[in-house]
Amino acid sequence: MMSWEKPLMEAHAKALCAGGGDILNIGFGMGLVDTAIQSYQPALHTIIEAHPEVYKRMISSGWAEKPNVRIIFSRWQDALPSLGTYDGIFFDTYGEYYEDLAEFHKWLPQLLKPGGIYSFFNGLCADNAFFHVVYCQLVSLVLSQMGFEVQFIPLPIKECLDEKVWEGVSHKYWQLDTYFLPVCQKADEN
Ligand SMILES: C[S@@+](CC[C@H](N)C(=O)[O-])C[C@H]1O[C@@H](n2cnc3c(N)ncnc32)[C@H](O)[C@@H]1O
Secondary structure, eight states, rough: EEEEEGHHHHHHHHHHTTSSSEEEEOOTTTSSHHHHHHHHSSSEEEEEEEEHHHHHHHHHHGGGGSEEEEEEEEEEHHHHHHHOOOOEEEEOTTTTTHHHHHHHHHHHHEEEEEEEEEOOOOOOOTTTTTHHHHHHHHHHHHHHHHEEEEEEEEOOOOOOGGGGGGGTTOOOOOSSSSSEEEEEEOOOOO
């Protein structure tokens, strides 16, 4: 997670927290999205994080003491049986693969409340514009077939990404000028 991603995380949090309620975030990382989620004062803010060092940092920086925060120190795959239902869900376990994201999507219908919003960090093939579009379409198709209304909101990011950002970074994992922020809404039952 790099600093240019902070405004993207804030945009994700805004989309997720639009309806208030209970929010689930998977993957704490630098806590950028969680910090933004907290600014919307969700009723309950559940965070799943698997890495011991990241978990240690969450504890030492006081996340466990926040009254509306519940931390689950676990891989999301193992935490699934202990989860409830949520008004907003964010998934960002960058480092895992598309297959993991696709596996998580199978659980969404039981994790998301009717009318709830799901989003994920959209780094799908972000080093190749052609394959990025293909993957976005694939995800859109799969989630639409599950009854979600899927939108990708274009956010221009070219200006945040001059060459200096990548100095000392071995793999320039982002090559696109636009970030397509996924907003997936589960149909309301009414
Ligand atoms: C890119 S970071 C998330 C960044 C975060 N969105 C932010 O705003 O700072 C990915 C995080 O997911 C965690 N993670 C990776 N695989 C996981 C898994 N299977 N279950 C839970 N957490 C996982 C990593 O330890 C890491 O902290």
